[in-house]
Amino acid sequence: MRTCSSCAFFYGAGSRYEPAPLFNVFLEDIAKEKNExxxxxxxxxxxxxxxxxxxxxxxxxxxxxxxxxxxxxxxxxxxxxxxxxxxxxxxxxxxxxxxxxxxxxxxxxxxxxxxxxxxxxx
CATH class of the missing domain: 3.30.70.330 (RRM (RNA recognition motif) domain)
Structure with missing residues (x-):
């Protein structure tokens, strides 16, 4: 697997892009933030x-x-x-x-x- 140097995605043998693991943690933190x-x-x-x-x-x-x-x-x-x-x-x-x-x-x-x-x- 290689990481795209210009974004938070990595790609494998296929052409499918997936979020890098650290990016997933970031998205989870945003979802937990209070909006009220x-x-x-x-x-x-x-x-x-x-x-x-x-x-x-x-x-x-x-x-x-x-x-x-x-x-x-x-x-x-x-x-x-x-x-x-x-x-x-x-x-x-x-x-x-x-x-x-x-x-x-x-x-x-x-x-x-x-x-x-x-x-x-x-």
């Missing part, structure tokens, strides 16, 4: 419901999950939540469109949520 984006939504009015928040983001694509963070003692909203969207492009459009938008009288802030345990970006 989790968004942090801050400055929500305390009376904004999960359904209202989800409806605002659904205008830009499908919603994987929508969660308001609630106070354990009072059961009331803490004024922020998370929205997960399966398509990164839809999530970016939602950020661009909804960051600074008004929902229930509050000017909300939307950005990509940081991974748990990640150092905050300055």
């Amino acid at each position: 984006m989790k968004l942090l939504v801050r400055n929500l009015a305390r009376n904004t419901t999960q359904e209202e928040l989800s409806a605002a983001f659904a205008k830009f694509g499908s919603i994987q999950s929508c969660t308001l963070v609630m106070d354990k003692e009072t059961g009331e909203s803490k004024g922020f939540g998370f929205v997960e969207m399966p398509k990164v492009g839809d999530a970016k459009l939602a950020i661009k469109s909804l960051n600074g938008a008004e929902i229930d009288g509050a000017k909300i802030r939307v950005k990509k949520a940081e991974e748990a345990g990640a150092a905050p970006q300055e």
